[in-house]
Amino acid sequence: MRRLNPAAIxxxxxxxxxxLVVIALPSIYVFWLSLNExxxxxxxxxxxxxxxxxxxxxxxxxxxxxxxxxxxxxVVYIELLIAIGMAALFLGGVRYPKIMFAIVxxxxxxxxxxxxxxxxxxxxxxxxxxxRTIESLGFGMFNWxxxxxxxxxxxxxxxxxxxxxxxxxxxxxGMLAIPKSLYEAARIDGATxxxxxxxxxxxxxxxxILISLIFRFVFAFRLFSEVWLLTAGGPAxxxxxLAVYLYQSGFKYGEFGTASATGWLMVIGSLGVASIYLWAxxxxxxxxxx
Amino acid sequence: MVxxxxxxxxxxxxxxxxxxxxSFDIExxxxxxxxxxxxxGKSTILRMVAGLEEISGGELRMQGVRxxxxxxxxxxxxxxxxxxxxxxxxxxxxxxxxxxxxxxVPKAEREAQVKRVADILQIGHLLERRPRELSGxxxxxxxxxxxxxxxxxxxxxxxPLSNLDAKLRAEMRGQIKRLHQTLKTTSxxxxxxxxxxxxxxxxxxxxxxxxxxxxxxxxxxxxxPANVFVAEFIGSPTMxxxxxxxxxxxxxxxxxxxxxxxxxxxDGTALPSLTNDGNVLAGIRPEHLSDTPTPGATARIxxxxxxxxxxxxxxxxxxxxxxxxxxxxxTDKGQFQAGQNLTLHFDPARLHLFDSxxxxxxx
Numbered sequence: 123m124r125r126l127n128p129a130a131i132x133x134x135x136x137x138x139x140x141x142l143v144v145i146a147l148p149s150i151y152v153f154w155l156s157l158n159e160x161x162x163x164x165x166x167x168x169x170x171x172x173x174x175x176x177x178x179x180x181x182x183x184x185x186x187x188x189x190x191x192x193x194x195x196x197v198v199y200i201e202l203l204i205a206i207g208m209a210a211l212f213l214g215g216v217r218y219p220k221i222m223f224a225i226v227x228x229x230x231x232x233x234x235x236x237x238x239x240x241x242x243x244x245x246x247x248x249x250x251x252x253x254r255t256i257e258s259l260g261f262g263m264f265n266w267x268x269x270x271x272x273x274x275x276x277x278x279x280x281x282x283x284x285x286x287x288x289x290x291x292x293x294x295x296g297m298l299a300i301p302k303s304l305y306e307a308a309r310i311d312g313a314t315x316x317x318x319x320x321x322x323x324x325x326x327x328x329x330x331i332l333i334s335l336i337f338r339f340v341f342a343f344r345l346f347s348e349v350w351l352l353t354a355g356g357p358a359x360x361x362x363x364l365a366v367y368l369y370q371s372g373f374k375y376g377e378f379g380t381a382s383a384t385g386w387l388m389v390i391g392s393l394g395v396a397s398i399y400l401w402a403x404x405x406x407x408x409x410x411x412x
Numbered sequence: 413m414v415x416x417x418x419x420x421x422x423x424x425x426x427x428x429x430x431x432x433x434x435s436f437d438i439e440x441x442x443x444x445x446x447x448x449x450x451x452x453g454k455s456t457i458l459r460m461v462a463g464l465e466e467i468s469g470g471e472l473r474m475q476g477v478r479x480x481x482x483x484x485x486x487x488x489x490x491x492x493x494x495x496x497x498x499x500x501x502x503x504x505x506x507x508x509x510x511x512x513x514x515x516x517v518p519k520a521e522r523e524a525q526v527k528r529v530a531d532i533l534q535i536g537h538l539l540e541r542r543p544r545e546l547s548g549x550x551x552x553x554x555x556x557x558x559x560x561x562x563x564x565x566x567x568x569x570x571x572p573l574s575n576l577d578a579k580l581r582a583e584m585r586g587q588i589k590r591l592h593q594t595l596k597t598t599s600x601x602x603x604x605x606x607x608x609x610x611x612x613x614x615x616x617x618x619x620x621x622x623x624x625x626x627x628x629x630x631x632x633x634x635x636x637p638a639n640v641f642v643a644e645f646i647g648s649p650t651m652x653x654x655x656x657x658x659x660x661x662x663x664x665x666x667x668x669x670x671x672x673x674x675x676x677x678x679d680g681t682a683l684p685s686l687t688n689d690g691n692v693l694a695g696i697r698p699e700h701l702s703d704t705p706t707p708g709a710t711a712r713i714x715x716x717x718x719x720x721x722x723x724x725x726x727x728x729x730x731x732x733x734x735x736x737x738x739x740x741x742x743t744d745k746g747q748f749q750a751g752q753n754l755t756l757h758f759d760p761a762r763l764h765l766f767d768s769x770x771x772x773x774x775x
Contacts, residue, residue, distance in 0.1 A: 312485035
């Protein structure tokens with residue numbers, strides 16, 4: 123084992139203290155809260171795992187979990203496919219690359235709340251520009267606010283729009299790192315552009331894809347503002363996702379214990395998903411695949 | 413038989429022309445080396461032949477047929493890259509067999525062909541490995557194997573040895589030479605290393621700034637360089653080139669160096685007709701200067717030893733002669749000391765003279 127020298131430890135201390143104060147201590151406190159019954163103005167009462175039982179037997183929780191599962195998977199995989207396609211397009215060369223690049227990155231520069239609200243206005247049934255376009259094309263009233271599947275689709279769409287630049291950047295950077303000479307060798311070996319993509323670009327972008335999947339699953343799991351600003355979980359709590367469920371139980375119903383339990387269940391859930399991809403990455407590294 | 417015609421090649425990047433009206437042929441089975449300093453256009457010409465760079469002007473013919481518009485694959489060329497360009501995610505076997513796989517060669521036949529090539533290159537035991545698990549020399553062999561397996565009409569080598577250390581470079585140079593003697597595939601090889609060019613080539617094309625400086629056998633370039641550029645580029649250590657004035661005194665030719673030093677030429681030395689009133693550039697290779705008189709008529713030049721660089725059996729002696737610096741390669745018997753006076757001898761037939769303005773060879 124290499125011994126860390128004291129100066130190095132000293133320089134690491136501030137960051138670790140900060141992490142301890144803003145992440146570790148609150149997490150531990152929230153875990154303690156999740157084992158107690160607690161609301162405004164009352165002392166904590168230790169109830170063991172009761173809060174977890176309450177949450178896990180609540181149909182609203184399972185509805186929110188299912189919604190989260192569907193939306194998160196749809197967001198992450200659709201976003202990934204679009205990002206790969208766009209990165210491949212940029213790699214092949216586009217006209218006015220700098221302007222195109224700026225356009226692609228723009229959604230990431232817009233505040234999440236502002237972005238969602240603008241989408242909401244544009245999709246407002248009867249008056250929004252997008253809603254009216256859809257209606258004038260003969261698809262009927264675009265009344266997503268009363269249809270949970272349609273509302274969740276809108277949530278998915280906005281979430282993809284907002285985070286696509288992040289995924290695109292990671293994957294495009296991964297593709298740019300592939301040496302040009304590999305493509306030249308492939309052309310001499312007789313590969314078509316399509317074969318170049320499948321046999322060279324894609325396999326060599328897998329590390330970047332895995333990293334972006336881990337990031338995006340963890341981010342997407344916390345999905346909140348899109349749903350909260352669009353539907354606030356309605357109608358009839360049918361479009362709630364886990365973060366909205368947590369918010370409702372904590373701040374609407376004042377049940378800090380169950381909200382804390384939900385928080386910890388979400389952590390476990392996202393760690394579970396991330397660990398699948400981390401394991402895949404680790405295995406690739408052991409195999410010497412990079 | 414001519415295998416490849418390169419006819420008035422021009423390469424332009426926008427308004428910038430980097431290859432200017434270059435023409436040459438490659439004979440069937442010939443090993444042609446393009447040599448020159450970086451930026452001379454040698455790699456660009458190779459890549460134009462490969463089909464990786466568009467040909468801005470001129471025509472490329474293979475076996476008499478124009479191929480300008482054909483893809484690299486259709487030209488039936490194979491290329492070995494400077495950085496090897498092995499596919500990092502594929503095993504050695506997949507790397508070598510990739511072109512066959514794309515051509516839908518059945519698996520059994522593919523495996524047999526990969527094995528045949530791997531056996532020739534002695535990499536049969538590495539087939540399961542990934543490129544990152546190989547040494548530089550092994551990677552180079554895999555890259556050559558990938559080119560060989562396609563049985564190309566033309567082998568293209570783009571500085572394939574420049575990433576290897578000196579010892580491995582010499583070894584791989586030998587391998588490439590032996591391979592060419594066995595396969596006799598027409599080859600075009602690009603390098604900036606004149607030693608590689610001399611040892612490998614049937615014929616060398618020396619390029620300078622997008623023009624052909626000289627084309628010929630290694631002996632042609634070494635013995636009769638067409639201009640000062642080739643004279644200095646080919647041969648190591650570099651040829652001594654000094655400005656001189658040639659004049660006749662009492663029927664004998666005397667060469668006067670810029671700083672006043674004189675070279676005595678033996679009687680009856682015939683010089684080519686001189687230009688610029690006898691103000692020309694004289695060149696002599698270090699290995700043609702000797703500290704002991706050789707039999708026959710020799711020319712003499714006197715100076716003071718400035719620096720000694722022992723090479724083992726030989727020694728490079730740098731001498732100051734009337735304002736000029738000359739390097740001689742002599743046999744080292746411990747006879748030299750810095751500051752000592754020294755007389756160097758040479759055969760006047762070994763003297764090269766160049767026009768001081770055009771830098772072209774005289775005679």
